[in-house]
Amino acid sequence: MSNRDNSIILKKAFDFAVKIVKFNNKLTSEKHFILGRQLLRSGTSIGANVNEVLAAYSRKDFIHKMMIALKEAQETEYWLKLINASDLLKEFDLLYYLNDVVELQKILTSIINTSKKQLIKENDVSKANLK
Numbered sequence: 710m711s712n713r714d715n716s717i718i719l720k721k722a723f724d725f726a727v728k729i730v731k732f733n734n735k736l737t738s739e740k741h742f743i744l745g746r747q748l749l750r751s752g753t754s755i756g757a758n759v760n761e762v763l764a765a766y767s768r769k770d771f772i773h774k775m776m777i778a779l780k781e782a783q784e785t786e787y788w789l790k791l792i793n794a795s796d797l798l799k800e801f802d803l804l805y806y807l808n809d810v811v812e813l814q815k816i817l818t819s820i821i822n823t824s825k826k827q828l829i830k831e832n833d834v835s836k837a838n839l840k
Contacts, residue, residue: 722756751784768828779817
């Protein structure tokens, strides 16, 4: 099995993207094209960036790509809150989507923080070996 098969964040981000695609269909059927497009772009970009991490060439590159995924998750949360506050889809419960995107943000933040700590340790070891 590859890292791709074992990645919890990749699976959760992919599953969330599928939900966003389906939700976008609801938005566009109600003629909310611009908000739907914004949400679709940011909501599906989370998983695309996480998937790209698998080809990261360094820990710094890994962290950078995860940070982009986190920013996209934060933007997605914004669009969901805006749609909710605007009462565009009164019968639709956006809490379901908001909970998912907040969970993704927490996982991404944890991965980024852990990776930054590992990078610092690697740099300290490299510096110690140069002395």
